Amino acid sequence: xxxxxxxxxxxxxxxxxxxxxxxxxxxxxxxxxxxxxxxxxxxxxxxxxxxxxxxxxxxxxxxxxxxxxxxxxxxxxxxxxxxxxxxxxxxxxxxxxxxxxxxxxxxxxxxxxxxxxxxxxxxxxxxxxxxxxxxxxxxxxxxxxxxxxxxxxxxxxxxxxxxxxxxxxxxxxxxxxxxxxxxxxxxxxxxxxxxxxxxxxxxxxxxxxxxxxxxxxxxxxxxxxxxxxxxxxxxxxxxxxxxxxxxxxxxxxxxxxxxxxxxxxxxxxxxxxxxx
Numbered sequence: 001x002x003x004x005x006x007x008x009x010x011x012x013x014x015x016x017x018x019x020x021x022x023x024x025x026x027x028x029x030x031x032x033x034x035x036x037x038x039x040x041x042x043x044x045x046x047x048x049x050x051x052x053x054x055x056x057x058x059x060x061x062x063x064x065x066x067x068x069x070x071x072x073x074x075x076x077x078x079x080x081x082x083x084x085x086x087x088x089x090x091x092x093x094x095x096x097x098x099x100x101x102x103x104x105x106x107x108x109x110x111x112x113x114x115x116x117x118x119x120x121x122x123x124x125x126x127x128x129x130x131x132x133x134x135x136x137x138x139x140x141x142x143x144x145x146x147x148x149x150x151x152x153x154x155x156x157x158x159x160x161x162x163x164x165x166x167x168x169x170x171x172x173x174x175x176x177x178x179x180x181x182x183x184x185x186x187x188x189x190x191x192x193x194x195x196x197x198x199x200x201x202x203x204x205x206x207x208x209x210x211x212x213x214x215x216x217x218x219x220x221x222x223x224x225x226x227x228x229x230x231x232x233x234x235x236x237x238x239x240x241x242x243x244x245x246x247x248x249x250x251x252x253x254x255x256x257x258x259x260x261x262x263x264x265x266x267x268x269x270x271x272x273x274x275x276x
Contacts, residue, residue, distance in 0.1 A: 030235060030259060037159070038231045044160045059161035066127035067169035071176065073122050078177040081114065082184030112275075113268060115177045116170075116221040120229065120264040123170050124257055128233040131162055132256040135237035144238075159238070163230035170226030171219055178218065213275065221271050228263040232256065 044050045051059075135158060138144050144154045236256040 030232070030239070033239060034228075034232045034235050034259075034263075037235050038163075038227065040155070041160050041163045041227075041231060044156060045164055050156055050160060054157055055161050058157060059165050062127075062162050062165040063169060065130060066123065066166045067172060070122060070126055070169070070173055073126070074119055074173045074177050075180055077118050077122065078115075078180035079184050081110070081118070081177075082181035083188050085110065085114075085181075085185075110181060111178055111215070112217050112221065112272065115174050115181070116218070116225055117264060117268055119170055119174045119177055119222065120225040121261070123166065123173070123226065123229055124233075124260045124264070127166050127169070128229050128256060128260050129253050131166075131230065131233040132237045132253050135159075135234060136252055139238060159234045162234065163227060166230035167223050167226035170229070171222040174218060174222035217271060217275050220275070221268065224267045224271070225264045228267055229260045232259045232263055 138154075138158070147154050147157065233256050236252065236259060
């Protein structure tokens, strides 16, 4: 991908009073662009020639940005979820003498919906905005054009490693979230003497009620969300120079944020419908 503006398809934007053309950032051509770029990223990911030293270095660097830098935020969100959701489930089950069916339902919701979606929103707010800022600035400064003139493909060097790193990071952070939340609920139950069952029994009950299907949905959901966030943020940064020049960086970041948020909503819904 070069920094040459992509051709505009569809109905041309209306002209403003100064004779220029006004941008319509919420039109949906970006969906087609995101699907096309996503397919290209997948094709490059499986090619050994893609992962030369510069691409590997960029992948490792962005793994630190998207993964290591978000560990504390994800851990805090998991602690709050474990204490605020799972601990209350244990408390109500003990007080009301309910069956474990409610606990199983909430745990499945935690693994299938809450954990991937929470990590996805955190990834958009941190890693997605970094992608938007870095790539849009590189394009505005002419670095993309300079690399392309030297025979270096910016798509392979910047887009593919970022999307791959964000996909892996979201998956790892989601697994961290799922691991922390039940442990926090168990520790809270032991501290406040909510449950009289042995800790091992409670923890095994947590893990057992999720089911094999729930563990299968977790990587599918998290990897898809990370891939979609990285792709749509790269597309927005590489094809939206007018937004940056006319309305500032804030408009470009807002457009990329809400596009990525819409995609993770769609992915979560589709995965929930397909895998019952």
